[in-house]
Amino acid sequence: MDILERAGTVESREDMVQFISHLIKDYQQNKKEWANMSLEEFLSGMESWIEDSDYLEDVDWNLFATILIAGSRYE
Numbered sequence: 850m851d852i853l854e855r856a857g858t859v860e861s862r863e864d865m866v867q868f869i870s871h872l873i874k875d876y877q878q879n880k881k882e883w884a885n886m887s888l889e890e891f892l893s894g895m896e897s898w899i900e901d902s903d904y905l906e907d908v909d910w911n912l913f914a915t916i917l918i919a920g921s922r923y924e
Contacts, residue, residue: 856868
């Protein structure tokens with residue numbers, strides 16, 4: 850199953866943890882397919898996609914922001 854297919858299967862906390870693990874492996878194994886290689890480029894890509902996306906209505910934006918902050922600080 851490729852990373853895009855895996856994204857479509859995330860329905861729980863456990864699924865998300867596994868998905869992030871697979872995303873890390875995808876980066877390690879398929880770097881040539883990634884457009885955003887640095888953290889700055891990755892975050893900028895997320896920013897642009899969120900800004901351009903038409904179907905993000907039921908998102909807990911505060912939780913999403915907290916997860917991003919936690920990822921930058923939590924060990």
